[in-house]
Amino acid sequence: MSSIPFSKRSGMQPLIVKSNSLNNKPLNSIQIMKLSVKAKEELVKVLETINDESKGIRIYSTQGCCGPSVQMDVANAPQLGETATNIDGVDFYIEDSLTETLADVTLDHNGFGFLMNGLKKSGSCCR
Numbered sequence: 001m002s003s004i005p006f007s008k009r010s011g012m013q014p015l016i017v018k019s020n021s022l023n024n025k026p027l028n029s030i031q032i033m034k035l036s037v038k039a040k041e042e043l044v045k046v047l048e049t050i051n052d053e054s055k056g057i058r059i060y061s062t063q064g065c066c067g068p069s070v071q072m073d074v075a076n077a078p079q080l081g082e083t084a085t086n087i088d089g090v091d092f093y094i095e096d097s098l099t100e101t102l103a104d105v106t107l108d109h110n111g112f113g114f115l116m117n118g119l120k121k122s123g124s125c126c127r
Contacts, residue, residue, distance in 0.1 A: 105118045
């Protein structure tokens with residue numbers, strides 16, 4: 001699977017979404033993340049061009065040089081420890097530890113790549 005690159009900027013209006021996690025959390029109305037129209041269009045294109053059984057977008061964290069880094073990838077199903085949610089018709093599988101981090105984030109696309117508007121920096125060495 002290939003990663004979908006993005007960068008960070010400021011956000012838009014929130015969207016309340018339904019959340020359902022594989023770790024037996026109840027179905028709740030919580031704000032996880034917002035999705036711009038352009039980002040939705042681009043994600044749908046990405047999912048349509050993948051030839052395997054990828055059905056959604058996985059959002060997870062990895063350790064970067066300046067602390068945790070948020071990553072995106074295509075995926076066919078949620079894994080244990082991920083929250084499965086549908087935002088404006090696109091399935092997302094979000095690492096449980098990131099749901100609060102992404103509450104004020106809007107996923108956008110600027111014509112060159114994906115942006116996570118409103119994502120707060122976690123480390124002090126990256127600018």
